[in-house]
Amino acid sequence: MNEVPNPFVFGEIIDDDNFVNRKDELGRLVRDLADGQKVFLLSPRRFGKSSLVSVAMLKLKKRHIHTVSLTVSSYSSYTQFLEKFVEKVLRAAGPWDRVKHWVAKFGRAVKPEINYDMVTGEVSVSLSRGSTFDPAPVAPEVFALPGDLTRNGGFRMAICLDEFQQVSQFNGGSVENALRNQVQEQREVGYVFAGSQPSLMQEMLSSRRPFHKAGPQMFLDKIDAGDWKEFICRQFRKRGRTLEGGGMEALLKAADLIPYDVQRIAHELWDYAELRNKRQLDASDVQAVIDTLVTGQSTYYETLWDQLSARQRATLQAFAFRGVANIYSQENREQYRLGPASSVQKALQSLDSRDVLDRYRGNYFFLDPLFPYWIRKRGA
Numbered sequence: 001m002n003e004v005p006n007p008f009v010f011g012e013i014i015d016d017d018n019f020v021n022r023k024d025e026l027g028r029l030v031r032d033l034a035d036g037q038k039v040f041l042l043s044p045r046r047f048g049k050s051s052l053v054s055v056a057m058l059k060l061k062k063r064h065i066h067t068v069s070l071t072v073s074s075y076s077s078y079t080q081f082l083e084k085f086v087e088k089v090l091r092a093a094g095p096w097d098r099v100k101h102w103v104a105k106f107g108r109a110v111k112p113e114i115n116y117d118m119v120t121g122e123v124s125v126s127l128s129r130g131s132t133f134d135p136a137p138v139a140p141e142v143f144a145l146p147g148d149l150t151r152n153g154g155f156r157m158a159i160c161l162d163e164f165q166q167v168s169q170f171n172g173g174s175v176e177n178a179l180r181n182q183v184q185e186q187r188e189v190g191y192v193f194a195g196s197q198p199s200l201m202q203e204m205l206s207s208r209r210p211f212h213k214a215g216p217q218m219f220l221d222k223i224d225a226g227d228w229k230e231f232i233c234r235q236f237r238k239r240g241r242t243l244e245g246g247g248m249e250a251l252l253k254a255a256d257l258i259p260y261d262v263q264r265i266a267h268e269l270w271d272y273a274e275l276r277n278k279r280q281l282d283a284s285d286v287q288a289v290i291d292t293l294v295t296g297q298s299t300y301y302e303t304l305w306d307q308l309s310a311r312q313r314a315t316l317q318a319f320a321f322r323g324v325a326n327i328y329s330q331e332n333r334e335q336y337r338l339g340p341a342s343s344v345q346k347a348l349q350s351l352d353s354r355d356v357l358d359r360y361r362g363n364y365f366f367l368d369p370l371f372p373y374w375i376r377k378r379g380a
């Protein structure tokens with residue numbers, strides 16, 4: 001048999017072809033952005049926000065809407081974020097001829113250094129040459145840019161600011177204010193603010209914060225088991241393989257239906273089957289793959305475990321062995337020496353802020369669904 005590329009992709013943004021479900025969310029996001037809405041997209045890590053946005057952006061492009069994507073967490077300072085914002089917006093706005101008038105106007109107000117490479121069409125922007133530069137006064141001009149360009153150019157734009165909760169690192173309040181004031185003026189520009197820490201994002205959307213009621217909120221759910229089954233079976237079938245005997249259920253359960261982990265385990269199972277040229281896969285094969293993954297991560301889990309307090313560990317053990325539903329029960333608290341319910345609550349909160357746990361629909365869950373496997377394996 002010839003090698004066939006592994007169809008299960010994780011840790012990368014998923015393209016249109018391998019995109020599972022999310023039809024309603026995609027339709028809504030595309031519609032809202034095309035309408036110039038300011039959308040807040042929230043979910044725990046690795047649920048598929050960036051992938052959803054990227055597919056939405058492709059669809060918008062096909063409708064001749066100019067698109068811009070920035071990941072806020074990739075910039076080390078507010079100044080750098082503003083520079084990249086200008087660069088990407090100028091690039092998306094189109095040919096240099098279209099933007100150069102604006103650049104001249106912007107240049108007078110902000111005095112940036114803007115270089116345009118005639119050959120590649122690349123624009124680079126520098127707002128400051130000194131480390132004492134304060135970007136706050138020029139931020140309103142920068143954030144006004146998409147509005148000015150679209151209004152004068154007769155086109156629409158959609159902008160994604162991913163990992164948006166990270167703006168709080170750039171002297172938070174003033175960024176939020178400057179951005180909010182400008183975006184609300186921009187009827188031709190849709191924005192999606194995507195954030196992977198729902199609690200931080202929710203704080204940002206609370207009353208008395210600039211983004212309160214600035215636009216619709218979308219909470220991204222997990223993807224239904226049925227859709228995953230169909231997708232995974234179809235991929236294996238192409239290779240003449242089947243996954244039966246509870247194998248599919250075992251896979252989805254181990255991944256806790258977290259999109260990243262479903263793909264990761266399926267990816268590993270694919271390689272496992274290729275290596276052995278095994279046509280019929282079942283729960284024992286899935287278990288073997290999970291064991292390999294857990295073993296591969298054990299140094300990392302070990303280090304993490306060492307950093308936790310005794311109470312945090314006990315809480316995680318109770319969670320891993322007994323589930324979260326009865327974590328506060330007296331029996332659990334006695335068996336695992338968790339102390340009073342208030343201590344359990346504190347431990348859960350601290351594990352949440354350490355990104356070991358997160359919340360979904362009001363319940364805590366392991367951000368890494370294989371971590372509880374490791375905990376069970378090492379024993380109580």
Ligand SMILES: Nc1ncnc2c1ncn2[C@@H]1O[C@H](COP(=O)(O)OP(=O)(O)OP(=O)(O)O)[C@@H](O)[C@H]1O
Nearest residue numbers: 010011012020045046047048049050051196260263
């Ligand atoms: N609709 C989808 N169909 C198939 N796989 C998906 C889908 N959405 C997400 N995934 C899987 O989950 C992984 C993580 O997705 P993505 O990076 O989009 O999530 P995210 O919510 O932006 O994560 P983070 O919070 O870490 O930025 C992808 O690499 C892919 O493996």
Ligand SMILES: [Mg+2]
Nearest residue numbers: 049050051162
């Ligand atoms: Mg992301």
